[in-house]
Amino acid sequence: MSVQNPHGTQSTFLGDISIWTKLFLFRNDATSGFVCRNVDQPKKKMCNDYRVRFNCHPPFCGGGVCWTDWFDRDNPSGSGDWELLSNLRKENPGKICEYPLYIEVVTTDKMTPAISIGENFYIFSPTQGFVSRNKDQRKVMCRDYKVRFWCPCRN
Ligand SMILES: [Ca+2]
Structure with missing residues (x-):
């Protein structure tokens, strides 16, 4: 955001x-x-109470961890773009580790990071996946996104 x-x-x-x-x-x-x-x-007016976290890009954070392939299972033409980890696991058996450490989400067309788009995201989590619902957006429809996960490397 x-x-x-x-x-x-x-x-x-x-x-x-x-x-x-x-x-x-x-x-x-x-x-x-x-x-x-x-x-x-x-x-x-007073400031609200905020919490922040910083994006430490995985390649600079340590070794022994690898990105999965990119996954794009849904389009936003229905209720939104649903890239839930549970669905992605079912449709791509053995390709996503049990406990992903990080999720990266970009648009499918230009690889623009989701956090730069300014949409409201319903789910954005390495343990749940990603969901952007059309009804949460100011515009009519959200973008189409793809996701990948950061997992411990297999030896
Ligand atoms: Ca998608």
Whole structure:
């Protein structure tokens, strides 16, 4: 998900940050972190309580772990794009480890990271997979995504 600062610069955080109103942010980058100061908000509004986590890209985080293939089992023409891990496992036996450590989600057309798209995601989890529902979007339909998982390498 993403956050806009007043200058239009966009910074991206993974997953758990929920900001859908325009904030005036004091800090919002990967080196300083995230700071929302009450004093910066107009009309004496207060910042909400946020939690953040940082995206440590797997290739730089350690060895012994490998990406699976990309999986794209659904299109958003129905209720949304459903790339649930349980379905992907059934349809691709033996190709996804028991306990994935990380999930990467990109659009099928241009490989744009899902976290840069700005849609509302219903599920985005290495243990559950990914779901983007059409009814959660501002536009009519969500994008088509593909997913892959980061798993301990097989010897
Ligand atoms: Ca898809």
